[in-house]
Amino acid sequence: MHPMLNIAVRAARAAGNIIARNLGQNDQFEVTEKRKDDLVTDVDRECEQTITSILLKSYRDHAVLGEEGGVQGNKDSQFQWIIDPVDGTTNFVQGVPHVGVSIALKNNGKTEVAVVFDPIKNEMFTASRGDGAQLNGRRIRVASRPSLEGSIIATAVPVRYRERMSAYIPLLSRLIDNCADIRRMGVASLDLAYVACGRFDGYLEQGLKPWDFAAGELLVREAGGIVTDFMGETGYVKSGNILCGNPNIVKGLLKVTDPKTLPEVLR
Numbered sequence: 001m002h003p004m005l006n007i008a009v010r011a012a013r014a015a016g017n018i019i020a021r022n023l024g025q026n027d028q029f030e031v032t033e034k035r036k037d038d039l040v041t042d043v044d045r046e047c048e049q050t051i052t053s054i055l056l057k058s059y060r061d062h063a064v065l066g067e068e069g070g071v072q073g074n075k076d077s078q079f080q081w082i083i084d085p086v087d088g089t090t091n092f093v094q095g096v097p098h099v100g101v102s103i104a105l106k107n108n109g110k111t112e113v114a115v116v117f118d119p120i121k122n123e124m125f126t127a128s129r130g131d132g133a134q135l136n137g138r139r140i141r142v143a144s145r146p147s148l149e150g151s152i153i154a155t156a157v158p159v160r161y162r163e164r165m166s167a168y169i170p171l172l173s174r175l176i177d178n179c180a181d182i183r184r185m186g187v188a189s190l191d192l193a194y195v196a197c198g199r200f201d202g203y204l205e206q207g208l209k210p211w212d213f214a215a216g217e218l219l220v221r222e223a224g225g226i227v228t229d230f231m232g233e234t235g236y237v238k239s240g241n242i243l244c245g246n247p248n249i250v251k252g253l254l255k256v257t258d259p260k261t262l263p264e265v266l267r
């Protein structure tokens with residue numbers, strides 16, 4: 001195993017233990033609202049600190065970008081870890097046992113290794129560039145479905161960008177018209193991991209942050225999938241508008257987003 005992947009797995013497990021110990025124990029942690037409908041808990045911060053110190057102990061001169069704490073370590077390093085310590089904070093606060101830990105390492109902007117861990121189901125999704133993707137050590141591939149027909153597509157609703165809702169709803173409606181069903185699981189990194197292992201045929205969400213998709217993106221690619229923005233391009237790095245699946249599914253999803261008539265707010 002890539003040595004850096006090894007450390008990332010160790011850090012993800014350490015955070016996962018904290019999550020598993022606290023899930024459903026709401027008297028043990030504080031919940032605060034960062035912004036409207038956007039929660040953070042002591043557990044998010046404790047997990048981020050735990051991951052960051054494990055990574056920086058092994059790689060003193062790397063940078064670590066976390067959702068809750070910003071950049072720590074050597075800001076000028078070519079190596080940057082991108083971490084989401086608790087992906088699915090709303091699920092966690094509600095006691096819903098579907099939560100992820102997401103850790104990716106970029107070298108000069110290129111993702112080298114990725115880990116998405118589900119501590120409740122004990123599922124460790126891993127990938128390193130050029131080396132495929134695995135679930136608990138076994139090779140995974142995206143689903144081979146030939147079109148959107150009959151497909152199950154993960155998505156979300158833009159609750160943190162309500163002004164986009166009126167643009168998003170018609171797109172969602174077209175999606176529902178063209179697939180078998182959708183899922184809104186509430187954990188972007190696991191949505192991507194589930195596409196990588198073929199549980200979902202595809203995934204489409206707008207407005208993600210780098211820590212939501214940095215690891216999952218490599219999982220999907222290394223599992224043979226394609227990741228684009230709603231225009232079929234690489235703009236998701238900035239916009240956070242992401243869709244993915246095998247090449248046939250991506251073709252179908254790009255018909256749903258319809259780049260020619262896509263509203264400006266979703267570009």
Ligand code: IPD
Pocket residue numbers: 067084086087088089090156157185186187188189205207208212
């Ligand atoms: C959120 C989850 C959710 C997605 C949101 C994310 P958080 O992350 O991944 O599935 O729909 O866009 O912000 O805030 O729970 O880490």
Ligand code: CA
Pocket residue numbers: 038039067089
């Ligand atoms: Ca959050």
Ligand code: CA
Pocket residue numbers: 084086087088188211212
């Ligand atoms: Ca997240």
Ligand code: CA
Pocket residue numbers: 044067084085086087088089
């Ligand atoms: Ca988070």
